[in-house]
Amino acid sequence: MTDFIIHFLFSGSITTADGSALVKLGNTTVICGIKAEFAEPPAESNNKGYIVPNVDLPPLCSSRFRPGPPGEEAQAASQFIADVIENSEIIMKEDLCIAHGKLAWVLYCDFICLDYDGNILDACTFALLAALKNVQLPKVTINEETGLAEVDLKQTNPLNIRKHPVATSFAVFDDTILIVDPTAEEEELATGTVTIVMDEEGRLCSVHKPGGSGLTAAKLQDCITRAITRHKEVKKLIDKVIKSIKPK
Amino acid sequence: GGWSSGSPLGPGAGAASWGGRAGSYPALSSSLRTPQSSPGLYGPAEVKISKSCTTSWPPSLLPPGVFEKNREQLIRKTCEAVILGTLHPRTSISIVLQVISDAGALLACCLNAACMGLMDAGLPMKSLFCGVTCALDSTGAITLDPTAKQEKEARAVLTFAISSMERQVLMCTSKGTCSVEELQQCIAAAQRASGAIFQFYRDSVRRKYSKT
Numbered sequence: 001m002t003d004f005i006i007h008f009l010f011s012g013s014i015t016t017a018d019g020s021a022l023v024k025l026g027n028t029t030v031i032c033g034i035k036a037e038f039a040e041p042p043a044e045s046n047n048k049g050y051i052v053p054n055v056d057l058p059p060l061c062s063s064r065f066r067p068g069p070p071g072e073e074a075q076a077a078s079q080f081i082a083d084v085i086e087n088s089e090i091i092m093k094e095d096l097c098i099a100h101g102k103l104a105w106v107l108y109c110d111f112i113c114l115d116y117d118g119n120i121l122d123a124c125t126f127a128l129l130a131a132l133k134n135v136q137l138p139k140v141t142i143n144e145e146t147g148l149a150e151v152d153l154k155q156t157n158p159l160n161i162r163k164h165p166v167a168t169s170f171a172v173f174d175d176t177i178l179i180v181d182p183t184a185e186e187e188e189l190a191t192g193t194v195t196i197v198m199d200e201e202g203r204l205c206s207v208h209k210p211g212g213s214g215l216t217a218a219k220l221q222d223c224i225t226r227a228i229t230r231h232k233e234v235k236k237l238i239d240k241v242i243k244s245i246k247p248k
Numbered sequence: 249g250g251w252s253s254g255s256p257l258g259p260g261a262g263a264a265s266w267g268g269r270a271g272s273y274p275a276l277s278s279s280l281r282t283p284q285s286s287p288g289l290y291g292p293a294e295v296k297i298s299k300s301c302t303t304s305w306p307p308s309l310l311p312p313g314v315f316e317k318n319r320e321q322l323i324r325k326t327c328e329a330v331i332l333g334t335l336h337p338r339t340s341i342s343i344v345l346q347v348i349s350d351a352g353a354l355l356a357c358c359l360n361a362a363c364m365g366l367m368d369a370g371l372p373m374k375s376l377f378c379g380v381t382c383a384l385d386s387t388g389a390i391t392l393d394p395t396a397k398q399e400k401e402a403r404a405v406l407t408f409a410i411s412s413m414e415r416q417v418l419m420c421t422s423k424g425t426c427s428v429e430e431l432q433q434c435i436a437a438a439q440r441a442s443g444a445i446f447q448f449y450r451d452s453v454r455r456k457y458s459k460t
Contacts (some may be wrong), residue, residue, distance in 0.1 A: 072321055079318035087424055177414065192329065194420075203425045211325025211409070214375075214416025218433045224428050 013135045017153035019135030019159075021126040026183060029061075032109060032127035034135050038149065039106040039241050041097060049096020049104035053081040055111045055124055062116035062184070073120075079206060081111070081124055084197050088165035088205035091132065095160050098140050103149055106139065118171075118184040121195050121208070125167035126234065133242050135159050139189055146232075163199040165207075166234045168227035170194045180226055194220070196227040200235060303349055319355060326409045326419040330373045331366070341371070352396035353381035355407045355421070361368050364449065375413040378445040380438040382406045384426055390434055406434050410442035 001018050015021035017033035041048055080146040085091070096105040110133065111124045136156035140149050154216070171182035171190035179186055179193075185192065192212020199204040204224070209215070215223075261273045327343060343365060345358050359379030366373060381395035383402035391398055399405050404424030417435060426434070 073399075075314045075317040076321045081313045082314075083423065087422070089425075134389075145425055151308045164393075192325075199425070203427055204431055205423065205425050207406070207420045207422045207431060209417065209420040210322050211327070211329050211419045213329055214413065214418045216414065216416055217432060220417060220435070221432065223429075 007027075011130050018137065019131045019133075021127045021130035021134060023123050023130065025119055025123045025126070025168065028113070028119055028123050029115040030064055030111055030113050030123040030127045032111045032124070032131040034131050035108045036105050036135070037097075037108065038103055040148050041101060041104040042241055045093075046101035046109070047097045048093035050087050050106040051091065051093065051096070052106060052110065053085065053109040053111065053128070054078055055081060055113070055120075057116065058114050059119070061113040065116075066231070066248055076210070077111075077124060080121055080195070081128060083208075084125055084165055084167070085128070085219070086117075086204055088163045088197065088199055089162060089241055090129070090165055091159055092162060095117055098149070101112065103142065107132075107135070115183060118182045118187040121166045122169050122181065125165060125197065128240070129161075129166070130238055130241065132159055133157075133161055133238065136225050150193060164206075164231075164235055164238070165197045165199050165205045166227075166231040167197045168212050168223070168230045170196075170223050170226075172215060175219075177213065178219065178223060180230075196222055196223055198224075198227050198231050200231065202228060254344075269396060320421055322355065322421060326359060326377060327362055327366065329418055330363075330375055330377055330411070332372050333392075335372065350396070352399050352451075353393050353407075355379060356381040356454060357394070359409050359419070360445065364452070367449065367453065375411045376446060376449060377409045377411050377418050378442050378449075380408050380410060380441050380445070382408070382434040382438055384424070384430055384434070388430060390430075390437050406432070408432070408435065408438040410438055412442075412446055415439040427441060451454055 003046045011032070012019075013022050017157065018035035018036045020032060022029065022031045039050060041049075055070075055072040055074050057065050057071065057077070059067050065071060065073075076122070089195070091107075096107065098104055108129060111225045112118060113123075128226060136158055139152045139155040139157065141152070143150050168180065169182065170193065171179045172192035172194060173179070173190055177190075179190075182190060182193070183206045190212070193216075195206070195208040197208075199205055207220075267322065299318070316320075323343070323345070331341060344363060347354065347358075353403070356379030359377065363377050367376070381393060381399075382453050383391045383398050384404040384406070385398075385401065386403050391402070394402065402424065404422060404426040406420065406422045407424070408417055409419035410416070422431075
């Protein structure tokens with residue numbers, strides 16, 4: 001396994017979004033923008049809001065993607081991020097509720113890949129975490145008389161981020177060699193990939209191995225150990241960046 | 249063409265219907281259930297774009313969404329790992345999975361059906377694979393082959409595709425959180441259960457050919 005390349009993280013780059021982050025993992029660049037809008041809570045759980053991720057892999061990031069509806073890779077990445085959000089409980093959907101049964105926040109998380117050089121899942125997960133930490137939601141009160149929502153843009157609160165999931169991807173070659181943080185070339189030549197998402201308590205939020213050559217349980221354990229180390233490194237970087245942003 | 253299938257779909261195709269339960273392991277609870285899914289297998293056939301393996305999942309009511317596409321990708325990549333793609337260049341092998349009834353552990357059932365379909369079609373493979381679902385409840389007890397109700401109430405549900413060669417993990421997907429030790433326990437349980445499933449494959453194939 002090789003060490004991964006130092007990455008850069010910029011938070012709050014999009015001023016029109018409620019939260020944003022730009023992540024650069026080697027050459028792979030992903031920008032995440034979060035917009036908060038109002039919606040009615042779902043009928044079966046009227047005290048929950050929504051978080052809707054969407055990963056876009058446009059033709060500008062790589063020649064392998066064509067213009068048109070999202071391809072399989074973009075859809076699989078979107079589903080992966082949705083699973084990470086749900087499994088890790090990074091935000092409790094109950095925190096997004098404004099008024100039971102009437103009004104809740106829906107956070108649209110849009111990921112756009114600007115440069116595709118492999119390892120898109122790790123980049124999107126980092127971008128998600130950094131962008132969510134950057135989100136400032138205005139205070140909303142429901143006017144008793146009119147029943148309408150009144151938004152106070154001067155009073156904003158950050159989101160309550162409960163867990164910090166970090167993804168680590170590996171490329172598998174012929175059941176034996178594992179390379180961490182693969183580039184696009186390594187991914188193409190690999191016989192399989194594994195992505196492990198861990199949170200700070202050492203719990204596995206997601207083990208994503210979509211087919212490919214087999215791995216023994218021992219090799220999987222090696223991946224998990226590496227993922228734990230990576231989590232510590234990434235958490236330090238994210239904390240440093242968040243601290244360096246001056247409050248608005 | 250060039251292989252016989254002995255199924256009503258005719259030459260050049262394989263069909264199998266999988267209804268079964270995972271083996272029960274003494275220290276773990278298991279449940280009796282028969283999810284059914286029936287695969288049709290067509291190929292190798294000529295295609296315009298050369299893709300080694302495509303899977304389609306006929307939707308019941310709603311058009312295929314991101315969730316279905318993700319599941320398709322998991323099954324497709326597992327099959328790609330075992331099918332010897334180099335034997336059939338510039339061709340596509342199409343696996344069509346039709347869900348007849350869903351009583352839980354659907355992905356594992358589809359994996360088993362896909363493997364049996366590939367066997368029935370006589371396609372040479374590197375190894376066989378089987379799907380096993382593990383549900384972890386709040387106490388950390390492992391339930392293999394959970395019902396839909398058990399899946400919903402579980403803290404975590406893990407689905408594995410286990411290869412017949414050295415019981416390696418070909419595919420793994422998880423829902424919910426678990427600790428690292430629990431993951432290893434689930435993998436071990438799934439590897440043990442896979443033995444029973446591979447035995448079932450052997451028995452079915454033996455039964456089929458003993459009639460002719």
